[in-house]
Amino acid sequence: MTTTGTGDVHDLMAPDLVADPYAGYGRLREQGPVVGISLLGTPPALLVTRQDEVRAVLTDPRFVTDPELVGGENMRDRMLAQMNITEDLLPYMSRNILTTDGADHTRLRKLVSRAFTVRRVQTLRPRVEEITAALLDRIAEDGADGRPVDLVEAFGYPLPITVICELVGVGESDRAQWHEWGRVLTSMDPTRIPGVLRSAVDHVQELVAARRAEPADDLITALIDAQEDGDRLTDTEMVTMIFALVVAGHETTAHLISNGAYTLLTHPDQLAVLRAEPERWPQAVHELMRFRGPVQFTQFRYPTEDVEIGGVAVAAGTPLMAGLLPANHDPRAYDRPDELDVRRDTGRGEGHVGFGQGIHYCLGAALARQEGEVALRMLHERFPDLRLAIPAGDVTWTPRPGFSRVDELPVLI
Template identity: 70%
Template sequence: MTAPAEPQDLLAPELMTDPYGAYARMREQAPVRTVSMMGSPPAVMVTRHDDVRTVLTDPRFVTDPELAGNAADPMRAAIFEQLGISADLAQYLLRNILTTDGAEHARLRKLVSRAFTVKRVQGLRPRVEEITAALLDRMAAADGPVDLVEAFAYPLPITVICELVGVPEDQRPQWHEWGRDMVALNPERTPTVLRAAVDHVQELVAARRAAPADDLISGLVRAQEDDGDRLSDTELVTMVFALVMAGHETTAHLITNAVLTLLIHPGQLAVLREDPELWPRAVNELMRLRGPVQFTQFRYPAEDLELGGTTIARGTPVIAGLLPANHDPRAYDHPDELDVRRYAGPGDGHLGFGQGPHYCLGAALARQEGEVALRMLFDRFPDLALAVPASEIVWEPRPGFSSVAELPVRVH
């Protein structure tokens, strides 16, 4: 059996407007499907839970196409061309902690992993609670409806990651705008935004070289002087850029999606009010059910192999469908229902943070921010309610993301 020849466009309207239904149909009808995006060469998407887990964990799948026999990266090259990203800017997207394997990936991950250990994240909790409380105070003082996205869901994670990395307070709103522009994949904005962000990080690095501080940028600058873990200038800038972008955009949408989901499932919210100890489990369930990331970056099989009854040749770009895998009835009972008591096995109980060597570096921090944000929000505002009918909430047409542009709520 081979994958269907006619590619499914990942930017097709049905996937933008109804991703849950469209990916469910793909999972049940063509679980190993030929796809394309923005004029890229054909790739293969897998959508069933076990196949997705295999792509994420099997060492035969790599993120560096050269390790799978490709002289270049045709998928990203095609997408970068569509977006107007020049070669000098592409270098900050092509080789980073997300796109390397083996010893190189381990070296880069080691440099930043200390900042995201469970112990270090637990130590951040009082500060996360402090930031959350201040944001809730501002929401309480507002007259009329509040946009939860702008007032709460974005400011919390961007403040936390910027403090951790070392981005000054007055420059953090700019990162919010850059993040929105980057995930929108707008050719008219992406090159300009990427250039501005890279220039900004270079300025931050230069400032830390002149005056080190207690932040991650200063630690990475020091690592440049360590012969065992030497970072190039490009690697350093790339690392900071990737951490700040990944460290706020996805968590903001996790919080927003979770609040919306709980408000339209009042029975489940009542369970959490009765038993607050369920909040950590609920965050995992909300990440499974309404996680913001629909599919992964490309993986490449380093040898010919079979997946889901389909032969996939060495070097073929493969995309793991996180959203359909997390709704696979083969892995979960009643997968489309919210159950805050659900226990789906050890670990996360879902694939929303990935698996294997590229498991999300900031997963512990994202879970903590989600738990603190949701618990404190619903404790502070017991009458929190949507300010518009749920049917009027607009999901953004973002490729690979499940997110809403606004979430109007009433806090009183």
Template identity: 55%
Template sequence: MSTVRADEPALTAPELLADPYGGYRRLREQAPVLRGRYLDDSPIWYVTRYEDVRSVLADDRFVNNAPGEAADRKARLIESLGIPPDITGYLTESILSSDGATHMRLRKLVSRAFTVRRVAQLRPSVERITTDLLDGLGDGPVDLVEHFSYPLPITVICDLVGIPEADRAQWHVWGKALSNMRPGEVGPAARGCVDYLNALIEQRRAAPQDDLIDALIAVHDEGDRLSDVEMVTMVVTLVFAGHETTAHLISNATVALLTHPDQLARLREDPALWPGVVHELMRWCGPVQITALRYATQDVELGGTLIRAGEAVQPVLVSANRDPRQYPHADELDVTRRAAERGEGHVGFGHGAHYCLGAALAKQEAEVALSALFSRFPALALACAPGELAWDPIPGARRLHELPVITRLTE
């Protein structure tokens, strides 16, 4: 691959951080595939249009495991964060980064424990936790991220996994450290999670309970089981990948509805729209804007561009989800929008073999949280102008640092 030019777009470009919808729209209209730079300034190919993004995510010629120099860069990044070498594998060798037969083996085993039935059984718990959190909001200005959208999914996932209530505040702290990726904080948080889970697995073996950890210990397929390292890695992945994205989906969706009162009015007129609207909100303001990098295992032509074997490809979900070639009036929020074909009609939860394992739980939590929030507080309002909201400048993510709202019951 030739040297990257300074004028090529980078994930850290101010225009993409400040306005990802407008920034990636401009890239999408330049070309379906175009050259750019990754976080470390290494060269990548941006894939910006809906059909091409889906094509990459469903094509086994594009893999998650970094080859050669890319693997070395990834190792250097991990080292710079201060993650101890003996626990690096718990964070990097997960179902999210595996490919082919390894990925299929892990997904098959975990799917036996993380079933649709188990998720459905959680709904009464999700509703109870939601009610308890709403009860504690009071009637004055409050940060909805800190007091509602963040604690809800971390509590739910801890319930699912089997983390005792007394330990959940510590998991909240670890989760923030791992998601913020600040050197000096990531290493101790990773160490704490791994040591805690290894001890908890031993406790569960001695005294089983009806939770996901017990299910992961028991799950098997034709004699194959998860190793202890794989179990710890899976729980870390489920907890942090699950709660962080759901928390910011709830916050982003709240802002979207508060700034589109006509759409919120439609939902209040017809509450039966709530289950479906989560998909439109995920399309329109989902918190995950890019996937992990994919690497071509052979020369592949994509969108009229030749991707050489070994080159890195960056599927851009936020651009695909606003592609007017796929969605009429793509930049408009429409709570009555439904997929034109079978499936979700968006790529907010990914696509293909790496489709989000926790999507069903995230959709359930968002539906319960949002419908309950707007039902409890009919006059809910932002406590600042929309333009004053503080969005975290994190490449590839759309998340609020805080969400100040006024929880009025009436005008």
């Protein structure tokens, strides 16, 4: 058994790792199941790199997201300080459904989980298909006469932001603003994030006030009703819940769609399988999530007691992250892990950890899978000759640690 505190500390902002995360995180994974890392000037922490160990961390209740429960270094607040988040805005970023544990997490998740059940998501499918068809009509118009169309802006973003905003209760006139806010808030740009965060918080407070005055058939009204019926939901929690749902509900799904479109266009043999066997589309979305999922690693977690991870002793309170990207390409878990195979047998469950596992499993996973399936299937059915407008090697990926995102995806229809 080895102990933590030994070995190199790898900067997750290092240019080579950001530029080619698949090779970079692969090297880290093969160095060991647990490696030392730093991010945005934080003290050294740990990254769990292999499939079995990542699943264990995500499902073991001894690992929590709130450092106050273990007296550990608050890495989240350290990173927020690097983003110039002021004291009055900190509560809107530091504590939400993504960063709480135990009874608090259960209470918050219960308030919104009914909106994202598989049954509820199935009722949304006709609307998702309707939105998709309208976007494809616009792409057909914009791409007429051989003009290239950027699928990220024309398709990847508009579908999920429309769906989540309709579900939550954000008006159509405000959605372009949310798109820009989401882009900035995931940019790690300390010069812009504080101002955008303040604008977004003010906007959500206005939405809540409007729904208190005039209820509607949306999630904001449902949260207000729950609060007035006696469920413990503070005004700050109300804002952070809506804020987290809208940002998380469109950012990751947008890039599942865009990354998936790029991946299929660069793997024509796998696209041919789906054309011949369209019943495989749901399975293909899982494989695309494994192969080119948008999220590289989780938020920080902290063991509540001394633990062992893959033969490595980790002391209580040690900050660590679960590496979703390296785990999803772990040759110990997958045959030919660096090959796309839409016929891949996922076995039990999803066959990947792209949506996480355990109590913090992605709340909107069913909706994201459905949007990804509908979007990619209808895109390729509508445009059978769809192709990249530039060489595949010239497609740029957003250089952002923690995320794998196509920056622009120009195509010809």
